[in-house]
Amino acid sequence: SLAFAKSALAIALELDNQPEIALSLSNVGIVYEHLSDSVAALEFFTKALAVQEKLGDSEGIASNHGYIGVAYKAIAEYPLALEHMHKELAFYEDSGDQNNIAASFHNIGSVYLDLMDFSRALEYYGKALAMNEKNGNNVWMSNNLSSIGKIYIDLEDYPQALEYYHKSLSLVEEIGVKDAVANMLSNIGIVYSRMLDYPKAIEYLQNSLT
Secondary structure (H helix, E strand, O other): OHHHHHHHHHHHHHHOOHHHHHHHHHHHHHHHHHOOOHHHHHHHHHHHHHHHHHHOOHHHHHHHHHHHHHHHHHOOOHHHHHHHHHHHHHHHHHHOOHHHHHHHHHHHHHHHHHOOOHHHHHHHHHHHHHHHHHHOOHHHHHHHHHHHHHHHHHOOOHHHHHHHHHHHHHHHHHHOOHHHHHHHHHHHHHHHHHOOOHHHHHHHHHHHHO
16 A cells, blocks of 8 residues: 555656645555554645645645654644644634534644643533534534543443443444444443443453454
8 A cells, every 4th residue: 555655656757747646646655554654644734734734735735744743643643733733724714614623623622632631622522523413414524423432431420421422322222333343342341440330341242343
């Protein structure tokens, strides 16, 4: 996949096709991000951003700010992650792109979760959840609910964690994503183990394996 992405980039460079160069640079960055090489990903995302800024490609600029933000989060450069994520968010708010606004809110919330700033994490996850609920985006709603549940585990508010995990479980069961169902059952089992309710913990953990 990396070889293919780099090959596409080489062709775009040879043809001096600037829009394709920007796209190919981003694609190489995405592959590096999937390979957990965020430093290499940042190099390519930053180059793509520079080309897109020359082209005046607003949507491409916004996407790359998002990619750069996620890469900075992965290497714990949180102020830079937030800076780029907020630039991405500003573009989508201007364009009225509801799905990407919600995704930006969720990503910003995840940075605050890493920073253990739970009140801000809840604020941004809550905004993402409200927007996804309004748009009927059940897949992203399940992610938002699960992330909020994780915060309540960190806060040791286990009843609240269970409430959000069960809501997330209902959605993924409805959607029919088996891996996500297994993951949520496991998460619920872990909460019950924290509450020292071992019979229920075992029940959910065993169900997650079937």
